[in-house]
Amino acid sequence: MDKMKLRRELLAARGFLSPEQLRVNAAKVRETLLDQPWAQMAGLVACYWSTGAEPETHGLVFALWKHGATVILPVLREDDDLDWAVYDGPDTLAPGRFGIMEPVDTRRGVDAIRTAALVIVPALAVDRKSGVRLGRGGGSYDRALARVGPNVPTVALLHDGELIDDVPAEPHDQRVRWAVTPRELTRLM
Numbered sequence: 541m542d543k544m545k546l547r548r549e550l551l552a553a554r555g556f557l558s559p560e561q562l563r564v565n566a567a568k569v570r571e572t573l574l575d576q577p578w579a580q581m582a583g584l585v586a587c588y589w590s591t592g593a594e595p596e597t598h599g600l601v602f603a604l605w606k607h608g609a610t611v612i613l614p615v616l617r618e619d620d621d622l623d624w625a626v627y628d629g630p631d632t633l634a635p636g637r638f639g640i641m642e643p644v645d646t647r648r649g650v651d652a653i654r655t656a657a658l659v660i661v662p663a664l665a666v667d668r669k670s671g672v673r674l675g676r677g678g679g680s681y682d683r684a685l686a687r688v689g690p691n692v693p694t695v696a697l698l699h700d701g702e703l704i705d706d707v708p709a710e711p712h713d714q715r716v717r718w719a720v721t722p723r724e725l726t727r728l729m
């Protein structure tokens with residue numbers, strides 16, 4: 541199956557998730573992640589500010605920040621690469637490109653992700669065998685994940701049913717090392 545067709549199917553399925561289901565999923569994913577020592581100990585965490593039916597991260601970002609981590613969030617550049625800026629509480633975000641909320645703080649540059657001890661990314665699906673990740677189609681996270689060191693946990697957040705077989709992969713596609721669904725945490729590579 542090609543990427544476009546798979547994206548359409550996955551986005552359509554997300555469209556059926558109720559606000560209540562999204563809340564329940566977010567709470568389970570957040571609890572699973574915050575239970576992991578490697579997540580609790582990370583001093584610098586790269587995460588994302590969810591939008592629409594993406595696995596919701598607002599409570600997760602807030603909790604990480606409250607526990608003392610520095611959380612950086614993406615700032616989408618004109619060339620679709622990801623710059624990064626520090627989250628400093630719920631009042632420090634403003635809409636960026638496509639209306640996605642971004643920190644208003646100073647931009648730290650595309651290489652800021654290199655220093656993160658934990659990297660949490662959105663995905664539409666992840667391949668359960670290889671960790672290959674399917675995104676929304678901008679290639680933004682392919683560029684960002686290529687900068688992350690080999691020993692850093694990279695985690696994709698998913699809804700149930702999105703950890704699947706045979707995600708189509710191109711040479712530039714980056715893998716993730718972990719996937720979290722509301723049901724389980726899976727080590728991929």
Ligand SMILES: Nc1ncnc2c1ncn2[C@@H]1O[C@H](COP(=O)(O)OP(=O)(O)OP(=O)(O)O)[C@@H](O)[C@H]1O
Pocket residue numbers: 543673674675676677678679680681682683686710712713
């Ligand atoms: N390192 C890169 N530099 C420049 N362009 C890239 C890079 N990686 C991927 N792209 C381009 O981005 C486009 C979209 O890639 P792809 O279909 O893999 O997106 P995606 O992984 O679903 O999106 P995202 O990474 O934003 O979640 C492709 O045309 C690809 O060539």
Ligand SMILES: [Mg+2]
Pocket residue numbers: 673674675679682712713714
């Ligand atoms: Mg890709």
